[in-house]
Amino acid sequence: MRIIALIKRILLQIVRDKRTLALLFIAPLLVLTLMNLVFNGETVDPVLGIENSSEQTIDMLKDADINVKEYNNVSDVENAIHKNNLDGFLQIHDEDQRLTLLNDDPGVSKSLEMKVKSVLNKEVQLQMMSGKNALKEKPNSQDSVETSYVYGSSDTEFFDTFSPILVGFFVFFFVFLISGIGLLNERTTGTLERLLATPIKRGEIIAAYLIGYGLLALLQTILVVVYSINVLDLTIVGSVWNVILINVVVALVALSLGMLLSTFASSEFQMVQFIPLVIVPQIFFSGIFSIDGMAGWLQFIAKLMPFYYAADALKGVMYKGFNFSDISGDLYILLAFAAVFIVLNLFALKRYRKL
């Protein structure tokens, strides 16, 4: 009964606060859309300047999606690259081949270098083969490797593996912030103290906060998932219900953590100061960067981050098509985190009333 009254009050307060509502429900959609547009932008073919090359080489380079421009008698390669907006310059003097790369974007340079090298290798092989067996015209030996994918396909974009993490992160971040500031406001305005002068139990306050903000998180999750599937055309390989389930558990962790940390903040600004301390490290260990490549002790820290498990489960369901039993381990660990935070919250409230 008291819990219901408290939940009603929490929801009413949020509904009255239009900006917070917008932050909860519109901001995630905005960021997701932007991310989608940014990451799925068309890739531009690199521009390569070339000197002293055979027609055959140029054709093969063009086949490899390189925009080739021919030049003659270039003395200053660097200057030519700058003047003509090139990504690289290839000079061929008989056996001596020199590739100069602009390298303002390492990604572009790497791919250009790889393409050029593979073309030149192919050419060498082709010459050797034509020497041995002039009848064989097409060099198909190089293209004979057939590639298949365990997860996703050759069309998989970075955003496909990134978006599951993003969906969970929104829930984690916004719920953490809003519940933490909600309870903090209750502390600073004295209403928490006033509340504890009524026969309400400490557990009832925490339960009401979890349920009230949990409902908001559920709505947010549904909105984000529906939007991702229908508008952004994101494919969710596994079950949508599992995605929602994971996010509700994530919300539970974020809620209890936000409430707990609000105990150590004396103003909204101090609550915001927890973002670089608590939220940002979670992103580093969420799987966006390869965790296997990290130092041993860093990998250990990763395992202490609740969001590590959330991201693992979400990526599992949304990208790899995991079912419930595959992610249950992650869910149990997340629930354990939530349980610990909730118990700590019960103790933290003792500061205001011993009973």
Next chain:
Amino acid sequence: MEHTVSIQGVSKSYGKHVVLEDIDFSSEAGQIYGLIGPSGAGKTTIVKMIVGMDVPEKGTVFLLNKKMPNLDILQQIGYMAQSDALYSALTGKENLQFFASLYKLNKAERAERIEYTSKLVNLTSELNKKVSNYSGGMKRRLSLAIALIQNPKVLILDEPTVGIDPQLRVSIWNELLRLKNEEDKTIIVTTHVMDEAEKCDHISMVREGSIIANGTPSQLKEQYSVETLDGVFLHAGGEMK
């Protein structure tokens, strides 16, 4: 007669700082008790012990013969904190409804108490306004209405008239007197305004964590042979040093 509130030998300190030292206090139904003293004397700490939000290091606090802290007894305590603890995004009515639903009241009782208390503090016509649009005095009145919402036997008001204009102060005090006389409530008020202290049936002077004087206003004036309570305050304080 039975004591509604009874504080026995209570001491409390935060670290080395002694906040309360050996406080004894008791109250009976149908009386107004004033806790008088300068800011930082320990009045609010006493109030918080009565409400059960703070526990004494030594000694015990009894409310209606139950040892505090006790959750069930909180049903019988109306508490008005020093600062207005209100939800400013909600209307006055929603605030009252929320607090009413935290107590054991059925639906009809709740509606009746909301109507009664809001009429009492003269807020009936303002109930549908958001609290963020209330004036300081209106907030104070709403806080008082919330303290009365569950019809408690004991009312504990921490500086109820701070920041309230004289006219409203008079009307609040008239209401307190009526509650005492007609409904037999025990009312404990902290204040540092001496003319309010005059209206109490019984006064306890609090200074530096101790109760330094006790009695009716006239008893105290007689004891220190002064004309006003201000004089008592100064004399009693001077004696300590």
